Amino acid sequence: MGESLDDESMASSRLLEIPVSIAPTDAVRALRLLGESRGWSMHRIEESRMVHRWAIVAPISRQARVLGLVVDGGEAAGLSIRSWSYTPGSAGRLSTVSFEIPRQLEGEKWGSLLREWSDSLPRCPWKWSFGERSMIGYFLPEFRRSRVLFRGERVDVDDWRGDESVA
Numbered sequence: 001m002g003e004s005l006d007d008e009s010m011a012s013s014r015l016l017e018i019p020v021s022i023a024p025t026d027a028v029r030a031l032r033l034l035g036e037s038r039g040w041s042m043h044r045i046e047e048s049r050m051v052h053r054w055a056i057v058a059p060i061s062r063q064a065r066v067l068g069l070v071v072d073g074g075e076a077a078g079l080s081i082r083s084w085s086y087t088p089g090s091a092g093r094l095s096t097v098s099f100e101i102p103r104q105l106e107g108e109k110w111g112s113l114l115r116e117w118s119d120s121l122p123r124c125p126w127k128w129s130f131g132e133r134s135m136i137g138y139f140l141p142e143f144r145r146s147r148v149l150f151r152g153e154r155v156d157v158d159d160w161r162g163d164e165s166v167a
Contacts, residue, residue, distance in 0.1 A: 040074030
C-alpha cells in the first residue's frame with residue numbers, strides 16, 4: 001500500500017507507434033544489430049495484438065503476431081521495440097513499429113539512435129511505392145502520419161542515408 005504516485009517507475013517511459021513500410025522482422029533485426037554492436041544485453045519477445053480490418057462496411061477484429069526486442073542492459077536499458085503487420089482492407093500489408101522509450105534515453109540520445117536505426121533498415125521506413133499505396137489504400141492517413149512522426153522525432157525525412165539498393 002505504501003507506493004506513491006511520485007515513484008520513478010511510473011511514467012518512466014513513453015510509447016511511440018509509427019506506421020512503417022518495412023517488415024516487422026527487418027525492424028527488430030535492425031535494433032538487434034545496433035544493440036549487438038554496442039554490447040547491450042537483450043531478449044526477444046513474441047506477443048499478439050488485436051487489429052481491425054474493414055470488410056465492405058463492417059470491421060473485423062483479428063489477432064496479429066507481434067515481434068519484439070527488449071534491451072536489458074547498456075545505455076539504452078528499458079528500450080523496447082514491438083512490430084506487427086496487418087491487412088487494413090482487402091489486400092496489402094501495413095506494418096507498425098512501437099518503441100517504448102525510457103526517460104533516460106530522451107533527447108539527443110534518442111534522436112541519434114532512431115536516425116541510426118532508420119538508416120540501417122533495408123529501405124526507407126516512411127516511403128511506400130505507388131503499387132503498395134494503391135493496394136493498401138492510396139489515401140490512408142498512415143502514409144503521412146509516418147513522415148510526421150519521424151520528423152517530430154528529429155529525423156530528417158528528406159535525407160534518408162540507408163542503402164535502398166538492398167530492397
